Amino acid sequence: MLRFAAFGLACVAVLYVCLAPTGSLPSVSVWDKAEHALTWGALTGFGFVLWPRRPWRVAAFTLLFGAATEALQATMGFGRRGDLADFVADAVGTGAALGAWALFRRRRGGVGDAT
Numbered sequence: 001m002l003r004f005a006a007f008g009l010a011c012v013a014v015l016y017v018c019l020a021p022t023g024s025l026p027s028v029s030v031w032d033k034a035e036h037a038l039t040w041g042a043l044t045g046f047g048f049v050l051w052p053r054r055p056w057r058v059a060a061f062t063l064l065f066g067a068a069t070e071a072l073q074a075t076m077g078f079g080r081r082g083d084l085a086d087f088v089a090d091a092v093g094t095g096a097a098l099g100a101w102a103l104f105r106r107r108r109g110g111v112g113d114a115t
Contacts, residue, residue: 018080037089037093042097059098
């Protein structure tokens with residue numbers, strides 16, 4: 001139950017940053033697509049730590065979460081708009097985390113083999 005709460009809190013934080021009015025967020029000088037890839041990579045990696053035997057489920061969830069976030073941005077105001085390129089960056093971050101997890105798992109002797 002604590003794992004769900006921790007991951008849920010991380011998702012809420014990401015959702016807030018993605019949906020908050022652009023004027024209420026601090027200015028960051030990182031390229032937008034890199035921000036997406038890094039954020040989704042970190043969120044996915046956090047999920048892998050919490051559920052090491054469910055990497056494909058975590059990855060599927062974070063991809064769906066990215067798609068839902070972009071859909072919400074497309075339908076809400078607040079100076080945000082949905083962008084397919086942002087979703088692709090989310091997928092790149094998720095894929096990078098999945099690749100890193102696979103390498104880690106291989107070196108650690110198969111932790112997280114089950115889906």
